[in-house]
Amino acid sequence: MGWFQWLRKKFNTEVGEASQVTPEPDSPAEKPTVSPSSSEAREPDEEQVKCADCRQTFVWENAYNQQDTPGSESFHPPGHGIFHPRAFCPHCGALVAEWDIDRQQDYDRWKWYGENAALNSARPLPPYPLLFWGKAMPNLSLASIDCKKIQIPAEASGSPEKLFWAVVGGNAAEVKIQLEAGVDPNIRNYVGETPLMLAAEKGHEEVARALLAGGAKVNDQEVYGRHTPLILATMEGHAALIRTLLEAGADPNLQNQFGKTALMLAKDKGHQDIEAMLHNAGVTG
Numbered sequence: 001m002g003w004f005q006w007l008r009k010k011f012n013t014e015v016g017e018a019s020q021v022t023p024e025p026d027s028p029a030e031k032p033t034v035s036p037s038s039s040e041a042r043e044p045d046e047e048q049v050k051c052a053d054c055r056q057t058f059v060w061e062n063a064y065n066q067q068d069t070p071g072s073e074s075f076h077p078p079g080h081g082i083f084h085p086r087a088f089c090p091h092c093g094a095l096v097a098e099w100d101i102d103r104q105q106d107y108d109r110w111k112w113y114g115e116n117a118a119l120n121s122a123r124p125l126p127p128y129p130l131l132f133w134g135k136a137m138p139n140l141s142l143a144s145i146d147c148k149k150i151q152i153p154a155e156a157s158g159s160p161e162k163l164f165w166a167v168v169g170g171n172a173a174e175v176k177i178q179l180e181a182g183v184d185p186n187i188r189n190y191v192g193e194t195p196l197m198l199a200a201e202k203g204h205e206e207v208a209r210a211l212l213a214g215g216a217k218v219n220d221q222e223v224y225g226r227h228t229p230l231i232l233a234t235m236e237g238h239a240a241l242i243r244t245l246l247e248a249g250a251d252p253n254l255q256n257q258f259g260k261t262a263l264m265l266a267k268d269k270g271h272q273d274i275e276a277m278l279h280n281a282g283v284t285g
């Protein structure tokens with residue numbers, strides 16, 4: 001455990017939900033552990049923070065919580081970046097609150113940024129910076145020290161589950177959204193299938209095109225049956241989709257775990273149109 005993790009764990013144990021309290025390093029360890037999420041229920045509108053930039057509301061749990069500046073992978077000792085916790089709006093990325101350290105007056109505490117102070121005077125500032133709350137900023141999106149608005153990181157809106165559901169449901173528009181949001185087009189589900197394999201099996205041609213355009217590998221093989229997308233489409237007789245896969249460079253000579261190629265399976269299933277197509281694609285076996 002790095003010292004930062006140790007510190008976080010220690011603070012989570014000792015500070016609990018008392019977000020504004022400065023922890024005493026030597027306080028006894030028998031204090032109860034309280035996670036921030038178990039805090040007492042407050043009135044919903046009291047918890048909602050209003051962003052001065054986009055005027056939308058949110059709770060701290062959903063805000064972007066950046067503790068460090070670029071140059072530090074996490075909270076390192078001096079010389080490796082600056083410990084400068086900031087909270088950014090989850091809707092527009094604007095800076096809403098920042099950790100204010102005053103060495104002269106010896107205090108550190110959250111303060112609202114700009115107009116947010118007047119807009120949120122009755123609302124709580126963020127939880128203590130070393131507690132677990134909010135969304136962490138991916139390293140690539142870390143905001144510089146003067147940054148007042150972050151680019152919402154793409155990973156935040158992407159969801160592998162949503163991608164798989166969109167593929168199965170034939171929803172090409174949603175597939176594009178998820179890929180643009182940064183979901184890996186070659187991600188595998190719990191049985192080792194890629195989205196393109198599922199699209200091939202279901203015959204969703206538009207979805208397959210979206211996946212291929214987004215970087216899906218056309219010749220990846222299933223974990224168990226070693227089926228390729230081309231083999232799966234052939235077994236189900238999806239001629240139009242097979243044409244798409246061949247155009248994208250699908251290798252018709254790859255075999256599944258039973259030594260069957262797409263052509264053999266087309267013959268087995270009696271798909272003569274597909275057989276012809278595979279022949280024309282240069283099948284050698």
Ligand SMILES: [Zn+2]
Pocket residue numbers: 051052053054055056089090091092093094
């Ligand atoms: Zn905003």
